[in-house]
Amino acid sequence: MYSKIKSLGILGLNAFEVTVECDISNGLPRFDIVGLPDASVKESRERVRASIKNCHLDFPVSRITVNIAPANVKKEGALYDLPIFVAMLKATNQLAGSTDGCAFVGELSLDGQIKGVAGVLPMVLLAKEKGIETVFIPAENQLEGSVVDGINVLPVKDIYQVMKHISGEEQIAPCYNCEIIEEEIEYSIDFSDVKGQSEAKRALEIAAAGGHNCIMVGPPGTGKSMLAKRLPTILPKMSFDEQLETTKLYSIAGAIPEGKAIISQRPFRSPHHTVSAQALTGGGVNPKPGEISLSHNGVIFMDEFPEFDRRAKEALRQPLEDGVVNISRTSGSYTYPSRIMLVAAMNPCPCGFYGHPAKECTCTPAVKKKYMDKISGPVLDRIDLHIEVAPVEYDQLSSRAEEEKSADIKKRVDAAREIQLERFKGTDVNCNAKMTTKMTKEYCILTDDANELLKASFESLGLSARAYDKILRIARTIADLDNSENIEIEHISEALQYRSLDRKYWNGEN
Numbered sequence: 001m002y003s004k005i006k007s008l009g010i011l012g013l014n015a016f017e018v019t020v021e022c023d024i025s026n027g028l029p030r031f032d033i034v035g036l037p038d039a040s041v042k043e044s045r046e047r048v049r050a051s052i053k054n055c056h057l058d059f060p061v062s063r064i065t066v067n068i069a070p071a072n073v074k075k076e077g078a079l080y081d082l083p084i085f086v087a088m089l090k091a092t093n094q095l096a097g098s099t100d101g102c103a104f105v106g107e108l109s110l111d112g113q114i115k116g117v118a119g120v121l122p123m124v125l126l127a128k129e130k131g132i133e134t135v136f137i138p139a140e141n142q143l144e145g146s147v148v149d150g151i152n153v154l155p156v157k158d159i160y161q162v163m164k165h166i167s168g169e170e171q172i173a174p175c176y177n178c179e180i181i182e183e184e185i186e187y188s189i190d191f192s193d194v195k196g197q198s199e200a201k202r203a204l205e206i207a208a209a210g211g212h213n214c215i216m217v218g219p220p221g222t223g224k225s226m227l228a229k230r231l232p233t234i235l236p237k238m239s240f241d242e243q244l245e246t247t248k249l250y251s252i253a254g255a256i257p258e259g260k261a262i263i264s265q266r267p268f269r270s271p272h273h274t275v276s277a278q279a280l281t282g283g284g285v286n287p288k289p290g291e292i293s294l295s296h297n298g299v300i301f302m303d304e305f306p307e308f309d310r311r312a313k314e315a316l317r318q319p320l321e322d323g324v325v326n327i328s329r330t331s332g333s334y335t336y337p338s339r340i341m342l343v344a345a346m347n348p349c350p351c352g353f354y355g356h357p358a359k360e361c362t363c364t365p366a367v368k369k370k371y372m373d374k375i376s377g378p379v380l381d382r383i384d385l386h387i388e389v390a391p392v393e394y395d396q397l398s399s400r401a402e403e404e405k406s407a408d409i410k411k412r413v414d415a416a417r418e419i420q421l422e423r424f425k426g427t428d429v430n431c432n433a434k435m436t437t438k439m440t441k442e443y444c445i446l447t448d449d450a451n452e453l454l455k456a457s458f459e460s461l462g463l464s465a466r467a468y469d470k471i472l473r474i475a476r477t478i479a480d481l482d483n484s485e486n487i488e489i490e491h492i493s494e495a496l497q498y499r500s501l502d503r504k505y506w507n508g509e510n
Contacts, residue, residue, distance in 0.1 A: 003090035012334030027063035035068035116140030118254035196396035210477030211431030218389030267298030
């Protein structure tokens with residue numbers, strides 16, 4: 001007796017079609033699963049066996065062979081429990097009705113309940129692309145599965161529902177949520193909470209308007225973390241495509257918040273400085289997205305930046321440059337998107353008070369140099385904005401004057417982003433920071449005065465070619481905030497200010 005059932009799987013970021021075949025033949029009782037399964041797939045034998053018996057069905061006392069094709073791709077996770085279960089019932093004629101055009105994913109408990117699995121959204125998207133009409137998914141995953149239009153997504157709680165639907169006894173209502181309600185995101189924090197720091201706020205406004213990476217340097221208690229945590233409150237809303245792409249990553253990682261159909265708020269990730277390079281980039285025995293990819297279309301905040309492991313900091317190079325993370329393992333190569341905004345924060349020295357107007361630094365020059373050298377030149381060069389966060393004076397802290405709210409800053413950011421979206425229409429670039437070299441030449445048009453200032457600065461400061469491009473992109477963003485078609489001398493002048501801290505702290509006389 002033989003049966004064949006469709007299923008789906010996840011490989012890196014992408015889903016793929018899977019065929020589960022079950023053959024029951026004469027011979028000594030045995031239950032084998034082939035097709036390059038991992039340990040969790042092999043354990044399906046015991047879960048399926050117990051489910052069939054506990055649901056008062058007949059488990060065949062025969063030679064059972066289950067093949068999960070394609071056999072050259074490793075199968076991972078417990079999501080194949082349900083298709084194996086259905087295939088076995090079909091092979092033993094215990095399940096009437098057609099399963100043509102249907103795909104099944106889900107983990108089984110020993111009493112026949114169906115548990116949630118990771119990666120449902122990309123799998124349902126692939127099923128629609130491949131012309132599969134119906135997908136049975138765990139009820140726990142129905143919100144993310146309901147995002148996809150044009151396919152019957154059936155949420156099931158136990159195998160009885162599956163059997164009744166296939167046999168025609170009791171139909172399951174498909175879950176549809178095609179019209180995603182655009183929720184108004186409310187934040188409990190606001191830029192108006194931060195007293196003073198007008199220069200740092202201006203720099204973060206530029207960073208948000210152009211999607212630029214930034215590093216904040218300043219003594220402890222100056223508000224670096226407060227400023228970084230409030231950055232999402234001024235970022236523009238994600239487009240539906242961005243939401244879908246971000247949700248796919250969170251679906252694969254099994255990290256979609258409970259009660260959410262789609263990730264509508266830009267991610268803000270803040271890994272601890274003890275995080276490993278692998279946890280940042282992703283990977284593992286069963287590769288999953290890391291912190292960098294989970295920050296895709298959002299912000300990754302790295303506080304106490306020098307204290308991160310050197311390999312972890314160097315792992316940022318490719319994502320900051322190319323917008324992707326490439327992971328190579330013996331099981332294959334995986335590519336995860338990582339268009340991120342890096343926001344780093346650090347003290348100017350180990351004691352934190354180098355350059356403080358009131359407190360004396362106790363660090364020796366050698367100690368300060370060793371501390372600053374924890375951040376390599378290539379990593380620093382990839383960070384667009386270098387922001388000095390100075391101590392706040394008492395008069396500013398005690399002032400009852402209301403600071404500018406995030407909503408007001410966001411209006412200017414949104415207006416600048418609209419200009420950029422119109423400028424880059426028809427390309428995969430959506431902000432100034434992601435411009436290619438060719439785009440930078442085309443769109444960063446300087447006035448004669450601005451060009452003279454940049455030329456003089458380039459020669460006197462010894463800027464790299466990468467720094468030159470980044471200054472042009474920052475200046476382009478400042479010009480967009482001013483609604484200026486060309487880059488004027490004041491735009492270049494302000495942009496140059498954000499590339500000067502490396503001279504003070506890294507190449508200065510510490």
